[in-house]
Amino acid sequence: xxxxxxxxxxxxxxxxLRGVPRSGIRDFFEIVNSMPNVISLGIGEPDFDTPWHVxxxxxxxxxxxxxxxxxxxxxxxxxxxxxxxxxRTFGLLxxxxxxxxxxxxxxxxxxxxxxxxxxxxxxxxxHEPCYVSYGPLVVFAHGRPVPVGTRLxxxxxxxxxxxxxxxxxxxxxxxxxxxxxxxxxxxxxxxIRWISEFAKSNxxxxxxxxxxxxxxxxxxxxxxxxxxxxKERTIFxxxxxxxWAMTGFRIGYACAPPELIEAMMKIHQYSxxxxxxxxxxxxxEALKNPERDIGEMRSEYEKHRNFILxxxxxxxxxxxxxxxxxxxxxxxxDTGLSSKEFAIRLLEEEKVAVVPGSAFGSxxxxxxxxxxxxxxxxxxxxxxxxxxxxxxxxx
Amino acid sequence: MDELLKILKNNALETPANxxxxxxxxxxxxxxxxxxxEEQGIIRGYQAIVNEDQLKIDKVTAVIEVKxxxxxxxxxxxxxxxxxxxxxxxxxxxxSGDFDLLLFVVGSDLKEVAFFVSGKLATIDGVHATAxxxxxxxxxxxxxxxxxxxxxERLKITP
Numbered sequence: 001x002x003x004x005x006x007x008x009x010x011x012x013x014x015x016x017l018r019g020v021p022r023s024g025i026r027d028f029f030e031i032v033n034s035m036p037n038v039i040s041l042g043i044g045e046p047d048f049d050t051p052w053h054v055x056x057x058x059x060x061x062x063x064x065x066x067x068x069x070x071x072x073x074x075x076x077x078x079x080x081x082x083x084x085x086x087x088r089t090f091g092l093l094x095x096x097x098x099x100x101x102x103x104x105x106x107x108x109x110x111x112x113x114x115x116x117x118x119x120x121x122x123x124x125x126x127h128e129p130c131y132v133s134y135g136p137l138v139v140f141a142h143g144r145p146v147p148v149g150t151r152l153x154x155x156x157x158x159x160x161x162x163x164x165x166x167x168x169x170x171x172x173x174x175x176x177x178x179x180x181x182x183x184x185x186x187x188x189x190x191x192i193r194w195i196s197e198f199a200k201s202n203x204x205x206x207x208x209x210x211x212x213x214x215x216x217x218x219x220x221x222x223x224x225x226x227x228x229x230x231k232e233r234t235i236f237x238x239x240x241x242x243x244w245a246m247t248g249f250r251i252g253y254a255c256a257p258p259e260l261i262e263a264m265m266k267i268h269q270y271s272x273x274x275x276x277x278x279x280x281x282x283x284x285e286a287l288k289n290p291e292r293d294i295g296e297m298r299s300e301y302e303k304h305r306n307f308i309l310x311x312x313x314x315x316x317x318x319x320x321x322x323x324x325x326x327x328x329x330x331x332x333x334d335t336g337l338s339s340k341e342f343a344i345r346l347l348e349e350e351k352v353a354v355v356p357g358s359a360f361g362s363x364x365x366x367x368x369x370x371x372x373x374x375x376x377x378x379x380x381x382x383x384x385x386x387x388x389x390x391x392x393x394x395x
Numbered sequence: 396m397d398e399l400l401k402i403l404k405n406n407a408l409e410t411p412a413n414x415x416x417x418x419x420x421x422x423x424x425x426x427x428x429x430x431x432x433e434e435q436g437i438i439r440g441y442q443a444i445v446n447e448d449q450l451k452i453d454k455v456t457a458v459i460e461v462k463x464x465x466x467x468x469x470x471x472x473x474x475x476x477x478x479x480x481x482x483x484x485x486x487x488x489x490x491s492g493d494f495d496l497l498l499f500v501v502g503s504d505l506k507e508v509a510f511f512v513s514g515k516l517a518t519i520d521g522v523h524a525t526a527x528x529x530x531x532x533x534x535x536x537x538x539x540x541x542x543x544x545x546x547x548e549r550l551k552i553t554p
Contacts, residue, residue: 029552042552132554181554247553303398303417310416353551376406380413 024359040353041370046245057285072269074102081287090223098258106252109237112264118143126175127158129364149363156185179212182369183329184322196227206234212325214243249279304372311383326373333366350385407441460494462524474521
């Protein structure tokens, strides 16, 4: 049998993978990449360069010979810095020796967290629209993904009413991501209060992906892990990709009680071994003076956010005011196009790339995700092209 | 610093309409505040940042350290102000360390700068020593890199 025959035989692929689609973002990426001169608002990473002192530190680390493995848990110095950082920034108390694990981005942290918690058939509740990996990771761990839709009129915050409808005797985990990709939504203190009470009364474990925690505008981020009696049932995931513009370093971390970190560490140890040492060295440097690095980026993003919000509303698009991350999620359903049609026509006719909301789950249908982590020059041009497009659609 | 000033410091050509969107203000309010800054002298002017090394022009820039005896009244201010009035002098700073004033002086050639230093600068009452360094190349000016860096291309769509 040659390899072509093997490709045709679908049944060689594990059963639980067959139904999982490729990321909708990936599909769209192929189309965008084949077109020249596109202004892209489709990018889920900062347009800032990694701060120079961080890059310089990884060059230095390379020169001094940091080219080997680290301990499975990660460099002790980095774990200590992280424990200090999450304490002063989010009021979270973790023991750097037993409760902090360095991961290859939050993506790996999430994978470890669901695999460490799920027994086959367990249900994982998560709000949608959401990051593309949540459902598939749950399926890979033999769990059952249970998306809970969120709505524009609720500011894309998860509501008790919709969450209660989905809870069953098999519900085991609640997965949260605020500030949210793709909507830019954040939670208020009251939300965090009822969600923690809800998790406790239904005995749910909470996995919280707070990768955008530093990027909030006009509101201070509060972690659900800091609520009373939540630490023991929460896995807190964070990293350096967004606030330090370090996406390509692939460096994140998980904080949780020792028995959970131990379980996650086992998977990490046998599958990943450790996060890349150069990235860990860079992360140590990133934590030396984070407030200054992040402060400048945040104040730039805030101006971009104000600009894009006003521009989209001026076009007559319904739009939730995003208070976090660097995304805005306007409603384009009233143009009569599906979110995919809208994105493709905008790309073909005006050469502006946005991501169809449907890539983030069925409740994202009718919306598109625009990232405003792009230069102001491009943002201005993108908005004027998009305004022309909308005007044409409505005429 | 006020966000409005940050925007203009970064790009003085930014339109009031765009600034208004970014700061969530009305266009009129933005215009009014810019005028106020100009009237208060907080905004002193608007200039282009030019990479003069790229232009084939006859021009030299000297960085000059000046030791000054402070006066009983006014300290360094009187001497600094006299030096500042020469049109050859681009910038004047009072600094700490081995000397007192740091000057950036331009001339069309070495001779012209040398003549300025010996004939004008050194003769001012209170100036008792100078050290002149000629500038060879500008790498970064007013926070802007003078050579275009190769951009590492980002993916157009990412999660």
